[in-house]
Amino acid sequence: MSASPPLLRRLGALGPLLMLLVLFALLGALVPDFLGLRNMRGLVLSVTLVGTIATTMMLVLALREVDLSVGSITALSGVLTAVVIARTGSVAAGILAGLAAGAAAGFLNGWVVARLKVNSLIVTLATMEIVRGLAFLVSGGQAVSIPAERFYALGSGTLFGINYPIWLMLLAFIGFGFLLKRTSFGRNVLAIGGNPEAARLAGVPVDRVRIAVFVLQGLVTALAGIVLAARITSGQPNTSQGLELAVISACVLGGVSLSGGVATMIGVVIGVFIMGAAQNALNLLDVPTFYQYVVRGGILLAAVIFDRLRQTGGLSLPTLLTRFTQKDRLAS
Amino acid sequence: MSALIAYRGVGKVFPGVVALDDVSFSVAGGEVRALMGENGAGKSTLLKILAGEHRPDSGGLLVEGRPVAFASPRDSQAAGIAIIHQELHLAPDLSVTENLLLGMMPTRFGIIDRRAARERARAILARLGEEIDPDARVRTLSIGKRQMIEIGKALARDARIIAFDEPTSSLSARETRTLMRIIDDLRRDGRAILYVSHRMEEVFEISDSVTVLRDGRHVADYPDMKALTQDQLIIAMAGRTITDIYDYRARPLGDVAVAVSGLEGPGLRAPLSFEARRGEILGFFGLVGAGRSELFRLIYGAVPSTGGDVLIHGEPLVSADPRRAIAAGLALCPEDRKDEGIVPLAAVAENIALARRNLLGRPLIDERDEGTQAADLIQLMRVKTASPATAIATLSGGNQQKAIIARWLAADSRILLMDEPTRGIDVGARSEIYAHMYRLAEEGRTILFASSDMPEVMGVADRIIVMREGRVAGIVPRADATPDRLLRLALPDASTGQS
Ligand SMILES: Nc1ncnc2c1ncn2[C@@H]1O[C@H](COP(=O)(O)OP(=O)(O)OP(=O)(O)O)[C@@H](O)[C@H]1O
Ligand SMILES: [Mg+2]
Numbered sequence: 001m002s003a004s005p006p007l008l009r010r011l012g013a014l015g016p017l018l019m020l021l022v023l024f025a026l027l028g029a030l031v032p033d034f035l036g037l038r039n040m041r042g043l044v045l046s047v048t049l050v051g052t053i054a055t056t057m058m059l060v061l062a063l064r065e066v067d068l069s070v071g072s073i074t075a076l077s078g079v080l081t082a083v084v085i086a087r088t089g090s091v092a093a094g095i096l097a098g099l100a101a102g103a104a105a106g107f108l109n110g111w112v113v114a115r116l117k118v119n120s121l122i123v124t125l126a127t128m129e130i131v132r133g134l135a136f137l138v139s140g141g142q143a144v145s146i147p148a149e150r151f152y153a154l155g156s157g158t159l160f161g162i163n164y165p166i167w168l169m170l171l172a173f174i175g176f177g178f179l180l181k182r183t184s185f186g187r188n189v190l191a192i193g194g195n196p197e198a199a200r201l202a203g204v205p206v207d208r209v210r211i212a213v214f215v216l217q218g219l220v221t222a223l224a225g226i227v228l229a230a231r232i233t234s235g236q237p238n239t240s241q242g243l244e245l246a247v248i249s250a251c252v253l254g255g256v257s258l259s260g261g262v263a264t265m266i267g268v269v270i271g272v273f274i275m276g277a278a279q280n281a282l283n284l285l286d287v288p289t290f291y292q293y294v295v296r297g298g299i300l301l302a303a304v305i306f307d308r309l310r311q312t313g314g315l316s317l318p319t320l321l322t323r324f325t326q327k328d329r330l331a332s
Numbered sequence: 333m334s335a336l337i338a339y340r341g342v343g344k345v346f347p348g349v350v351a352l353d354d355v356s357f358s359v360a361g362g363e364v365r366a367l368m369g370e371n372g373a374g375k376s377t378l379l380k381i382l383a384g385e386h387r388p389d390s391g392g393l394l395v396e397g398r399p400v401a402f403a404s405p406r407d408s409q410a411a412g413i414a415i416i417h418q419e420l421h422l423a424p425d426l427s428v429t430e431n432l433l434l435g436m437m438p439t440r441f442g443i444i445d446r447r448a449a450r451e452r453a454r455a456i457l458a459r460l461g462e463e464i465d466p467d468a469r470v471r472t473l474s475i476g477k478r479q480m481i482e483i484g485k486a487l488a489r490d491a492r493i494i495a496f497d498e499p500t501s502s503l504s505a506r507e508t509r510t511l512m513r514i515i516d517d518l519r520r521d522g523r524a525i526l527y528v529s530h531r532m533e534e535v536f537e538i539s540d541s542v543t544v545l546r547d548g549r550h551v552a553d554y555p556d557m558k559a560l561t562q563d564q565l566i567i568a569m570a571g572r573t574i575t576d577i578y579d580y581r582a583r584p585l586g587d588v589a590v591a592v593s594g595l596e597g598p599g600l601r602a603p604l605s606f607e608a609r610r611g612e613i614l615g616f617f618g619l620v621g622a623g624r625s626e627l628f629r630l631i632y633g634a635v636p637s638t639g640g641d642v643l644i645h646g647e648p649l650v651s652a653d654p655r656r657a658i659a660a661g662l663a664l665c666p667e668d669r670k671d672e673g674i675v676p677l678a679a680v681a682e683n684i685a686l687a688r689r690n691l692l693g694r695p696l697i698d699e700r701d702e703g704t705q706a707a708d709l710i711q712l713m714r715v716k717t718a719s720p721a722t723a724i725a726t727l728s729g730g731n732q733q734k735a736i737i738a739r740w741l742a743a744d745s746r747i748l749l750m751d752e753p754t755r756g757i758d759v760g761a762r763s764e765i766y767a768h769m770y771r772l773a774e775e776g777r778t779i780l781f782a783s784s785d786m787p788e789v790m791g792v793a794d795r796i797i798v799m800r801e802g803r804v805a806g807i808v809p810r811a812d813a814t815p816d817r818l819l820r821l822a823l824p825d826a827s828t829g830q831s
Binding site for chain 1: 632634654655658664666671672673674675676677678682686687689690691693694695696697739743
């Protein structure tokens with residue numbers, strides 16, 4: 001036995017995919033209409049917000065950091081875009097303002113984390129409050145309607161029969177998947193998350209990468225927030241509360257390690273759809289919202305336990321399989 | 333003598349590697365048995381099975397003749413077993429006391445009795461011959477001191493079966509002496525000791541018997557160390573003879589490559605100056621804590637200096653930033669490979685490519701280019717790994733070390749700062765690493781290396797800088813280096829009026 005068993009290793013990577021397939025099969029069998037084309041389209045559309053933001057949250061988690069401010073940034077960027085469009089009548093100016101707000105919040109997060117070495121959990125907990133507060137201040141506490149029909153197209157328009165928000169999510173999947181695996185930047189993210197001191201001594205520009213990742217997270221979140229505003233045709237200061245938890249859950253379900261250094265885009269995509277499918281099925285079954293909280297929390301809990309087990313090797317398919325096959329070998 | 337611990341046909345397979353294949357041997361009470369073998373032979377895996385960290389795929393263990401199956405490290409501890417691991421397992425933010433007595437802090441009325449705990453810790457530290465503050469946070473201690481704490485943990489547990497996995501690789505000569513004495517005490521006390529080390533002198537000094545592993549197989553057993561020679565043991569381990577592991581080759585020196593003048597910073601007690609030429613191998617000898625690692629980190633910009641200059645080929649290195657140093661041609665192989673060297677979950681190839689990739693600053697990854705280079709270096713350095721895509725953390729300690737050296741070969745660094753470069757490396761691989769050092773120097777590179785191993789410093793260096801307590805105690809050319817002279821310079825001397 002000299003070569004490694006690539007097949008087994010692949011199977012291990014397929015763990016989350018198997019989970020997704022089983023979930024879809026189960027829901028397809030149990031929940032009427034679940035697998036219908038209409039519902040599928042609705043399901044995909046419903047995960048766009050979480051899915052888009054999960055792509056950069058993946059980078060943040062891979063860095064061994066976390067970002068709790070994404071829900072607030074979603075709200076602020078939507079509200080700010082709405083206000084600026086209402087004031088100036090310029091859609092472009094509105095979008096730019098929203099993006100700038102997201103980037104600024106991300107930069108603040110990244111700068112404090114990287115330069116002042118403050119724990120990102122605390123930093124982003126603070127900015128989560130601050131940014132939410134700003135969203136209320138900018139909007140005066142009210143939903144801000146957007147007097148520009150053109151802008152709505154961003155949320156409801158389609159290209160080749162697929163809605164723009166879905167395109168945006170797909171682009172983010174592909175773009176950040178490429179960034180993670182095929183660029184020095186992405187590999188540096190994984191190296192820093194894996195061992196920050198070793199990365200620094202090997203010449204990785206640690207601070208710069210940290211700041212850049214948080215800025216990217218701010219930008220992508222703002223973009224998702226603006227698209228959300230277009231979908232609901234207004235800027236809502238209290239939208240997306242708790243969004244950060246949904247996004248982090250999706251990442252962790254998809255195999256992104258909370259202790260950094262491990263992430264795959266395909267995993268995150270799968271995690272996003274596991275979350276979306278569960279939510280969608282609960283809706284189809286008319287489960288009251290109160291139960292939905294319990295189920296969502298349960299999924300998050302399952303996800304972190306899963307993460308823990310994977311780290312201690314208790315849940316790795318390849319170990320289990322090699323152990324199994326090896327027994328046979330020794331017996332023969 | 334009856335066997336306290338026995339391995340019976342133990343086998344262990346990891347994805348892509350057979351780590352152990354049908355290994356049987358035993359250790360009696362009052363016996364010190366050395367476990368020898370090349371890097372990746374399976375020594376640590378054997379100990380981890382004893383520790384309850386790995387379960388054997390076949391065979392098993394007997395403790396005092398009774399079969400045991402450890403489901404966890406707790407079970408192993410409960411059976412009276414203590415392991416001193418190759419990589420440190422301390423909680424850096426807890427105090428020395430808390431680490432020593434982890435999980436067994438004395439209590440009064442259910443509350444931790446700090447005073448009693450401190451007393452127990454003091455007693456253990458005294459036995460270790462260490463003057464360490466029991467309240468100090470472990471993070472603040474040098475790696476050698478941390479290793480002593482790790483040993484103290486085993487003493488605190490009062491285990492009957494104690495296994496040491498390369499305990500001396502980061503100890504000073506004095507600490508090593510203390511350890512030898514402690515092991516001798518334990519032997520006289522009737523404990524069973526398993527001892528893993530790549531240092532021949534030590535193994536011959538302390539052990540009664542030896543078991544040799546090669547590629548996971550049990551290839552030889554010598555019940556009596558006295559009837560054995562070093563050469564015989566090396567042949568058993570490596571399957572070949574190694575006549576002169578240093579095999580020093582002199583070479584012409586070029587112009588000055590590194591000039592350090594008046595360097596000051598944490599860990600140095602006085603401004604420090606020296607020069608090193610192209611093609612030169614400059615050894616830094618000293619006791620652990622003499623400031624060699626600190627000096628390397630200052631030169632490299634890993635910590636900011638508070639004064640003085642570092643000139644690389646005449647150009648000053650301005651800011652304290654490893655990236656600047658790397659761009660100027662420097663490389664640092666750190667002493668603490670687990671915390672400062674490897675990115676554990678990343679592939680071996682990725683670990684090798686990291687520095688070069690960032691040095692070149694190419695935005696996109698060239699998989700083909702990096703892949704072939706990593707494969708070449710893995711072959712050149714003879715890194716034992718299932719594949720270049722294997723996570724580096726699963727490699728044996730010595731092989732991780734080789735991969736980190738490969739990282740800087742990939743980056744084509746001109747000036748290598750190697751802090752204990754052969755730490756945890758087997759005899760055969762050591763002579764290969766020395767050969768690489770000579771080759772690199774012949775190519776006009778400069779090598780500064782720190783080592784606490786006197787024969788190594790004397791065998792490899794062209795010139796030796798002896799450091800003592802954060803200063804240069806002397807600079808000794810190769811021809812003038814005698815063990816006596818080096819030691820005299822390295823040891824703190826009462827007459828020079830140190831406080
Ligand atoms: N957790 C693991 N997963 C996969 N392979 C492993 C794991 N642990 C060890 N191995 C492999 O098992 C083999 C034996 O490793 P081990 O650490 O026991 O060697 P060693 O004799 O202690 O070497 P060294 O002298 O370098 O410390 C090596 O090839 C190593 O790569
Ligand atoms: Mg080992």
